[in-house]
Amino acid sequence: MPALVALxxxxxxxxxxxxxxxLRELIDNPRSLCRVAVIGGAVAGWCxxxxxxxxxxxxxxxxxxxxxxxxxxRGLGIRLARRVLAELRAFGVHRVYLEVRADNTAAIRLYxxxxxxxxxxxxxxYGRGRHAxxxxxxxx
Numbered sequence: 001m002p003a004l005v006a007l008x009x010x011x012x013x014x015x016x017x018x019x020x021x022x023l024r025e026l027i028d029n030p031r032s033l034c035r036v037a038v039i040g041g042a043v044a045g046w047c048x049x050x051x052x053x054x055x056x057x058x059x060x061x062x063x064x065x066x067x068x069x070x071x072x073x074r075g076l077g078i079r080l081a082r083r084v085l086a087e088l089r090a091f092g093v094h095r096v097y098l099e100v101r102a103d104n105t106a107a108i109r110l111y112x113x114x115x116x117x118x119x120x121x122x123x124x125x126y127g128r129g130r131h132a133x134x135x136x137x138x139x140x
Contacts, residue, residue, distance in 0.1 A: 003043040004036075011066040016126055018064065026050075026063060033087050037067075037076050044071035047080035049088050049096070060088035062098040065107070077110055085114065085137070095138050102131040111135050 001020060008017035018026070026032050031051040037044040045067035052059045062084065067077045088096055099122060100107050116135040125132035 004046065007043055007046065007066050007068055008064075010068055016130075032063075033084050035080050035083050037071075037080055039071060042068070042071075044068050044074075045076045045080055047077075047084045049084040051088065051091050051093060057095075058091065058093045060085075060091075060093040060096040062096060065110075077107075078113065081110070081114055089139050093139070095136060097137075098135050099125060099132045100135060101126060102133050108133070108135075111137075 001023065004023050005017075005020055008023070011017070026048050027034050029050065033049040033051075034046065035048075036046045045065075047065045048063045050061050050063055052061060062081065065077055065081055067080075085096060096116075097119065098111065098116065100111065102121070114137065116137045119134040119136040122132040122134055124130065
Protein backbone atom coordinates (compact mmCIF):
# COMPACT_ATOMS: atom_id res chain seq x y z
CA MET A 1 0.00 0.00 0.00
CA PRO A 2 2.75 2.54 0.75
CA ALA A 3 4.17 2.00 -2.75
CA LEU A 4 0.77 2.65 -4.35
CA VAL A 5 0.26 5.81 -2.29
CA ALA A 6 3.72 7.01 -3.38
CA LEU A 7 2.92 6.16 -7.01
CA UNK A 8 -0.30 8.18 -6.84
CA UNK A 9 1.47 11.20 -5.39
CA UNK A 10 4.33 11.00 -7.90
CA UNK A 11 1.87 10.87 -10.80
CA UNK A 12 -0.96 13.13 -9.67
CA UNK A 13 0.29 15.25 -6.78
CA UNK A 14 -1.33 15.37 -3.37
CA UNK A 15 -4.42 17.28 -4.61
CA UNK A 16 -5.53 14.66 -7.14
CA UNK A 17 -3.93 11.46 -5.87
CA UNK A 18 -6.14 8.69 -4.56
CA UNK A 19 -5.77 8.36 -0.81
CA UNK A 20 -5.07 5.13 1.07
CA UNK A 21 -8.78 4.56 1.80
CA UNK A 22 -9.81 4.81 -1.86
CA LEU A 23 -6.90 2.63 -2.96
CA ARG A 24 -7.94 -0.03 -0.44
CA GLU A 25 -11.56 0.20 -1.66
CA LEU A 26 -10.46 -0.28 -5.28
CA ILE A 27 -8.27 -3.26 -4.42
CA ASP A 28 -10.85 -4.96 -2.20
CA ASN A 29 -13.83 -4.51 -4.51
CA PRO A 30 -14.70 -7.89 -6.11
CA ARG A 31 -15.58 -6.13 -9.39
CA SER A 32 -12.21 -4.39 -9.63
CA LEU A 33 -9.37 -5.55 -11.83
CA CYS A 34 -6.07 -4.28 -10.41
CA ARG A 35 -2.88 -4.99 -12.32
CA VAL A 36 0.53 -3.87 -11.09
CA ALA A 37 3.86 -3.73 -12.95
CA VAL A 38 6.91 -4.34 -10.78
CA ILE A 39 10.42 -3.74 -12.08
CA GLY A 40 13.44 -4.51 -9.95
CA GLY A 41 11.26 -4.78 -6.85
CA ALA A 42 9.74 -1.31 -7.39
CA VAL A 43 6.14 -0.58 -8.32
CA ALA A 44 6.53 0.83 -11.81
CA GLY A 45 2.83 1.32 -12.49
CA TRP A 46 -0.67 0.04 -12.17
CA CYS A 47 -4.03 0.04 -13.90
CA UNK A 48 -7.41 -0.41 -12.26
CA UNK A 49 -10.65 -1.20 -14.04
CA UNK A 50 -14.04 -1.99 -12.65
CA UNK A 51 -17.05 -3.85 -13.98
CA UNK A 52 -20.41 -2.14 -13.52
CA UNK A 53 -23.83 -3.77 -13.84
CA UNK A 54 -26.65 -2.00 -15.66
CA UNK A 55 -30.20 -3.28 -16.23
CA UNK A 56 -29.44 -4.51 -19.76
CA UNK A 57 -25.67 -4.83 -19.94
CA UNK A 58 -22.28 -4.63 -18.26
CA UNK A 59 -19.97 -1.67 -18.65
CA UNK A 60 -16.45 -1.03 -17.50
CA UNK A 61 -14.53 1.89 -16.17
CA UNK A 62 -10.82 2.57 -16.05
CA UNK A 63 -10.40 4.17 -12.65
CA UNK A 64 -6.69 4.70 -12.75
CA UNK A 65 -3.64 4.24 -14.92
CA UNK A 66 -0.46 5.49 -13.29
CA UNK A 67 3.14 4.93 -14.36
CA UNK A 68 6.00 5.99 -12.12
CA UNK A 69 7.83 8.84 -13.92
CA UNK A 70 11.10 6.87 -13.60
CA UNK A 71 9.62 4.05 -15.70
CA UNK A 72 7.78 6.01 -18.39
CA UNK A 73 8.58 5.53 -22.06
CA ARG A 74 8.80 1.73 -21.80
CA GLY A 75 5.28 0.91 -22.98
CA LEU A 76 4.06 -0.08 -19.52
CA GLY A 77 0.97 2.11 -19.64
CA ILE A 78 -0.38 0.67 -22.86
CA ARG A 79 0.45 -2.90 -21.79
CA LEU A 80 -1.28 -2.52 -18.43
CA ALA A 81 -4.30 -0.84 -20.02
CA ARG A 82 -4.58 -3.52 -22.72
CA ARG A 83 -4.49 -6.22 -20.06
CA VAL A 84 -7.28 -4.64 -18.03
CA LEU A 85 -9.34 -3.90 -21.16
CA ALA A 86 -8.98 -7.53 -22.32
CA GLU A 87 -10.18 -8.74 -18.94
CA LEU A 88 -13.14 -6.35 -19.02
CA ARG A 89 -14.04 -7.56 -22.49
CA ALA A 90 -13.75 -11.22 -21.44
CA PHE A 91 -16.16 -10.46 -18.61
CA GLY A 92 -18.75 -9.36 -21.18
CA VAL A 93 -18.35 -5.60 -20.99
CA HIS A 94 -19.41 -3.76 -24.17
CA ARG A 95 -18.39 -0.19 -23.26
CA VAL A 96 -15.59 1.23 -21.13
CA TYR A 97 -15.44 4.77 -19.78
CA LEU A 98 -12.76 6.92 -18.16
CA GLU A 99 -11.99 10.48 -17.21
CA VAL A 100 -8.69 12.22 -17.88
CA ARG A 101 -7.40 15.74 -17.37
CA ALA A 102 -8.07 17.78 -20.49
CA ASP A 103 -4.45 19.00 -20.52
CA ASN A 104 -2.91 15.52 -20.17
CA THR A 105 -2.16 15.11 -23.86
CA ALA A 106 0.12 12.09 -23.38
CA ALA A 107 -2.61 10.14 -21.60
CA ILE A 108 -5.24 11.21 -24.13
CA ARG A 109 -3.02 10.00 -27.00
CA LEU A 110 -2.51 6.67 -25.23
CA TYR A 111 -6.26 6.23 -24.73
CA UNK A 112 -6.90 7.13 -28.37
CA UNK A 113 -4.40 4.43 -29.42
CA UNK A 114 -6.48 2.00 -27.38
CA UNK A 115 -9.63 3.04 -29.26
CA UNK A 116 -11.17 5.53 -26.83
CA UNK A 117 -13.03 8.57 -28.19
CA UNK A 118 -14.17 11.81 -26.61
CA UNK A 119 -17.58 11.40 -24.98
CA UNK A 120 -17.95 14.82 -23.32
CA UNK A 121 -16.15 17.67 -21.62
CA UNK A 122 -16.18 17.91 -17.83
CA UNK A 123 -15.49 21.50 -16.73
CA UNK A 124 -13.84 21.90 -13.31
CA UNK A 125 -13.95 18.10 -12.76
CA TYR A 126 -10.71 18.09 -10.77
CA GLY A 127 -11.37 21.44 -9.11
CA ARG A 128 -11.64 25.04 -10.17
CA GLY A 129 -9.92 25.54 -13.52
CA ARG A 130 -8.83 21.88 -13.76
CA HIS A 131 -10.95 20.41 -16.53
CA ALA A 132 -11.36 16.80 -17.67
CA UNK A 133 -12.79 14.92 -20.57
CA UNK A 134 -14.80 11.73 -20.47
CA UNK A 135 -13.75 9.11 -22.98
CA UNK A 136 -15.53 5.97 -24.17
CA UNK A 137 -14.41 2.76 -25.83
CA UNK A 138 -16.98 0.51 -27.50
CA UNK A 139 -15.91 -3.06 -28.21
CA UNK A 140 -16.92 -4.06 -31.73
